[in-house]
Amino acid sequence: MNNPLWSKYFQEYPFSTIQDFIKYLYQSTLGSAHFITDPSENFEAFINEYHSIDHDDQHVLYEPLNEDFGRIHLEALNEQHLKIIHQWILKSVSVTSSKDSLIQCFNKVEKGILEGWIPFSLESWQTEIKNYQQNGCPAVSHSQIFKQHYHPHYRIIKKEYIPLMHIMQQIDELPPYSIIAIEGQSGSGKSSLANMLHEIYNYPIIHMDDFFLQKHQRTLERLNEVGGNIDYERFYQEVITPINQHQSFDYSIFDCQSMSIQGQRHIHFDSQIIVEGSYSLHPFFQDYASFSIFLSLPFELQKQRIKKRNGDKMLERFIHEWIPKENQYFQYFDIEKKADMIIKNDSL
Numbered sequence: 001m002n003n004p005l006w007s008k009y010f011q012e013y014p015f016s017t018i019q020d021f022i023k024y025l026y027q028s029t030l031g032s033a034h035f036i037t038d039p040s041e042n043f044e045a046f047i048n049e050y051h052s053i054d055h056d057d058q059h060v061l062y063e064p065l066n067e068d069f070g071r072i073h074l075e076a077l078n079e080q081h082l083k084i085i086h087q088w089i090l091k092s093v094s095v096t097s098s099k100d101s102l103i104q105c106f107n108k109v110e111k112g113i114l115e116g117w118i119p120f121s122l123e124s125w126q127t128e129i130k131n132y133q134q135n136g137c138p139a140v141s142h143s144q145i146f147k148q149h150y151h152p153h154y155r156i157i158k159k160e161y162i163p164l165m166h167i168m169q170q171i172d173e174l175p176p177y178s179i180i181a182i183e184g185q186s187g188s189g190k191s192s193l194a195n196m197l198h199e200i201y202n203y204p205i206i207h208m209d210d211f212f213l214q215k216h217q218r219t220l221e222r223l224n225e226v227g228g229n230i231d232y233e234r235f236y237q238e239v240i241t242p243i244n245q246h247q248s249f250d251y252s253i254f255d256c257q258s259m260s261i262q263g264q265r266h267i268h269f270d271s272q273i274i275v276e277g278s279y280s281l282h283p284f285f286q287d288y289a290s291f292s293i294f295l296s297l298p299f300e301l302q303k304q305r306i307k308k309r310n311g312d313k314m315l316e317r318f319i320h321e322w323i324p325k326e327n328q329y330f331q332y333f334d335i336e337k338k339a340d341m342i343i344k345n346d347s348l
Contacts, residue, residue, distance in 0.1 A: 002117045003108070005064060010119055012063075013150060017143040018120055018128045021109070026139060028065035029102045032093050032156030043086050046155070050074050050082060053153050057169075062162045063154070070162070071154040078172055084200055085157075085165070092158040099137050106133075163343045164196060167293060170341065171201070174272060174290050177246050181288075182276040183335060184295030186318055186326060187305035188345050193295065194276035204267050208277025210251070211235045215259035227329040230279040240288050243269065278326050281335050294339035 009024060010016065016024075059075040069092065077085060106129050112118035113125055132140075142152055171180060180197070182190045194205050211231045213222065222228045234252070242249035248269045255262035267273065281292055297305075302323070307315045329335065336342060 002112060002115070005066070006109075006112070007117060013146070014119075015145055015149045017145055018125060019140055019143045020146045021120075022128075022132060023140050023142060024065065025102060025105045025109070026137075027071070027156055028069070029105060030099070030139075031069065032089075042090075043083075046086050046089075047082060049153060050077065050079070053151070061165060061169075062157075062159075064159065065156070068159055069156055070159055072157045072162075072165075074153040074155070078168070080172075081165075081168060081200065085161075088161045089155045089157050092156060092161070102137060103133070163345075164193070167193075167197070167341065168200065170291055171197070171272070176271060177243075177269070178272045178290035179243060179288055180272060180274045180290070181280045181292040182274065182295065183278065183281040183292060183339060184345075185297060185302060185330075186278065186323055187302045187309070188295035188297045190276045190278075190295055193293070194274050197274055201272065203272045203274050204269075205274045205276060206239060206251070206265075206267065208235075208275065208280050209256075210253045210265070211279075212254045212256070214254065214261065226332045227279060227282050227284075229325055230282065232279070232282050232284040235282075236285060239267075239275075240285055243273065243288065279329065281333075281338055282329075283333050291341075292339045293341045293343060294336045295343050295345045296336070297345050 005028075009021070013020065053075060055077070056075050059073055061076040062070050062072055064070040072085070072089075109118055109120075110122065110125060113120055113122050132138075146152065174180075180203070182194055184190050191207075197203065198205055208230060211234060213229055213231055217231065218229075231254070238249065238251040246269065248267060250264045250266050252261045253263050253265055254260075275289070281289065281294075303315065303319070306318050310318070
C-alpha cells in the first residue's frame with residue numbers, strides 16, 4: 001500500500017533524485033533542528049533569502065511532510081509578517097523522531113520500489129542508502145537537478161500555524177474599516193485566535209461575553225429564544241451602529257459576578273476590529289462582518305479544554321446549559337455555513 005504523502009511528492013517533483021527524497025524523509029522524521037544554530041543569524045538569512053526570490057500569492061503555501069510538520073514556501077509569504085512567521089519557525093524546531101525511524105522509512109521505500117509506485121531503481125536506492133548510512137545519516141542538501149527545476153525556498157513549520165496563516169492571507173486583502181468575526185463552539189480557541197491576531201495586527205478586540213444578558217433581562221421567554229441569551233439589541237446599538245458610521249466608540253461591559261453592567265471599554269476605530277465569541281454571527285446583526293471564521297472541535301476535546309480552563313463545577317454548567325444553547329443556535333441559524341472560513345480546530 002502506497003503512502004499518500006509520498007505519492008503526492010513524486011507527482012509534484014518528478015525530477016526528484018534519491019538525494020532529494022532522502023532529504024524529504026530526513027525532515028519528516030528528524031525535523032528541522034539542523035536548520036537553526038543562531039536564531040538572529042537565521043533570521044537574517046531568512047530575510048535575505050526572502051528578498052532574493054520572486055513572490056507569487058498563488059504559490060502553494062504549505063506542503064505537508066507528516067501529520068504535524070511541513071514545508072512553508074517563502075514565495076507565498078507576505079513581507080509584513082516575516083518576523084512573526086520566523087518566530088513560529090523557531091518554535092517549530094524539534095527532533096520529531098529518531099534515526100531508527102528514518103531507517104524504517106528506508107525499508108518502506110524499498111518495498112514501494114518493489115511494488116512499482118516509487119520511481120527509483122532498487123539497485124540505485126540500495127547503493128545510495130548504504131553509503132548514506134555509512135556516513136551516519138547526515139542532513140543533506142537538494143541536488144542540483146532539483147534546484148534547477150524547482151528553485152526550493154522553504155522552511156519547516158508546525159502544521160498548527162497554517163490555519164492562522166490562511167486567515168492572515170484573507171485579512172491582508174480586507175478594505176479599511178472591516179470587521180473580523182470569530183464565531184464557534186466553547187473551548188474551540190476563539191479568544192486565543194483573537195489574541196494572536198491582535199498580536200500581529202494590533203486590532204482592537206470586542207468580546208461577545210461583554211454582552212450577555214443582565215439579571216433583569218433573563219426572562220423565561222428570552223431564555224427560550226434561540227440565540228436569545230445574548231443582548232444582541234445592545235450589541236447592535238453600541239457596536240454595529242458606530243461601526244457603520246466609521247466612528248470610535250465606547251460600549252458597556254457585562255460583569256458575570258454581579259450579572260449587571262460594570263464599566264465601559266473604548267474602541268478606537270481607525271482600521272479593523274475583531275469581534276470574538278459565540279453569537280458574533282447572530283442573524284440580528286445581518287452581514288456586518290467583512291470576514292468571518294467558525295471554529296469547531298470534537299466534543300471530548302471540548303470538555304477537556306473547558307475543564308482545564310474553568311474547572312469541574314463550571315464544566316457541568318457548560319455541558320448542561322451553555323453548550324446545548326450554543327449548538328441549538330448554530331443548527332437553527334445554520335451559522336457554520338455562513339462563515340467565510342471553517343476551521344476544525346484541535347490545536348489553537
